[in-house]
Amino acid sequence: MLLPALSLAAGWFIVLGNIALAPPLLAFVAADLRMSGTEQGAFLVALPLTSFLGNVLFGPFVDRIGRSRSLTLGAAGAMLSLLGFLLVDDATTAIALRGVTGLLMPLVGISVLPCVTEYFPAGRRLALTGYVMASGSLAQMVMAPLAITLASHASWRWGFGVLAAVAGLAAAGALVSMPNRPRDARPASVRHHLRSLLPPKEREVRFSVIAFYLFVLGLFSVTALYPTWLLANLATTGDDGGEAAGVLFLVAGVAAVAASSSLGAIPRRWQRHVLVASLLLPSAVALALPAVPGHYGAQVALYTALVGLQSVASPVLRARINQLADEDDLSTVNASLNAGYQLAAATATAVAAVLYGLAPSFWLNSAVAAAGFLAAATAVLHLLRRPTTS
Structure with a gap:
């Protein structure tokens, strides 16, 4: 394989x-x-x-x-x-x-x-x-x-x-x-061509997809303008801000690859707990970022943690959605995830620019991001309290 x-x-x-x-x-x-x-x-x-x-x-x-x-x-x-x-x-x-x-x-x-x-x-x-x-x-x-x-x-x-x-x-x-395995055609729907923009019909899938959108909104609210804020703070130290930022993003990138690659080591009984934790913990990390603006080591640790948690949350949540989705609608659901990701990322980036203009200290961006992460975790917790078909 x-x-x-x-x-x-x-x-x-x-x-x-x-x-x-x-x-x-x-x-x-x-x-x-x-x-x-x-x-x-x-x-x-x-x-x-x-x-x-x-x-x-x-x-x-x-x-x-x-x-x-x-x-x-x-x-x-x-x-x-x-x-x-x-x-x-x-x-x-x-x-x-x-x-x-x-x-x-x-x-x-x-x-x-x-x-x-x-x-x-x-x-x-x-x-x-x-x-x-x-x-x-x-x-x-x-x-x-x-x-x-x-x-x-x-x-x-x-x-x-x-x-x-x-x-x-x-x-x-x-x-x-x-080997290719096409599915049987279904009766056409009046809204067939817009199905990728509509919430999935199954309740568990719908809430999980919404949680994914909320998480993306939170993520881009903080990451879209983070490089700008970081470079502005590094410039005040008199060091080479570009080189320091490059090291930070390289470390975070390595952490992202490592975090995604390690998911196979998670025991099946712990997967739901890992999902909730990876959706919830980024809220605390996002709020901590503007609390230590002048501490480069803390920024490396916090941003790496944020990217690492994101690299766990996204695949675990998407794997859960694909597990719950109807076999014949898997691609439509994934199209919804991809299209929603693009819309959520664009919306959050635009909002992040406004927030950063209002508060260059980055507190507003972090607060909105934390709210998005908390909302995503709440949606998943709401599902996990109820019996599912998974």
Whole structure:
């Protein structure tokens, strides 16, 4: 079962790697392709906008065509669109390629975690979910520095080439190792095309999905402006703030990969307790961040703890949602999670900017984040007090 696991990890890597790739390469791409300010903005937003559209459109259909086939088609298409950057010579084509890549990414992102449920035995699913999501943390940690290094010493195009190679591995691995299992078509619904934006029908799944949204709102309320706040505080010490911040985020990234990868060691009887703790404890960590603004060591420890807890909460909660969801609706539910993640992250980032403007001390951001984490934990606790079908 190693090849299917590696294929799913490669799929999740390109989903998160595509998000992390464009911002650090923007200056190189803009200079080479002579982009205007408007074109630079379009280059950045093309992928998330079309990705959201893809989640809404494709979610209800992935279960019908088969998750393995969806993963293969999405990864193969992404490989071709990413290879297009090796030849692109104008801004319009580059923006269009980012849009096409974004539209294809949901075919991968919607399929990966449901494939864990479909192709692996129940006792291994949480561990596999952790490993797969750890690959996303790894992508976020390595793609920016790798892309900048390649751009500085060779060409910015090779960053896209690296992702294209990983996409090819994901497509080939899924094609070879995971036989496709399409689901029977269901009667069409008047709101069929919007199902990915609607709360799941099952009560346990609905509350768990809402908890996921609340957690994402809390997370981005504190993390979106944290680098800005951190650099502002580091500047007052007279040290190299950029280098210190880089070390902090590197340590946190390593912790995220380690935390996700260790989920298989959690005994089954402790999984619910771990879920509640990983949703609840970030509230205390978020409130502690602005309490020690001038203590670099404390900031490293606190932010690493926050990222580590997030790297436990997300896969455990998503694994629980996939366990509770109807087998024929797994991909639709995952499309809802992905689309909701994008909406919640965008909303929280916008709110975080306003909060930081009102209180540069960062207390408002931390308080709103803590409220989101507490609300997520409360929603899950409300479910756990009642008997479930799991």
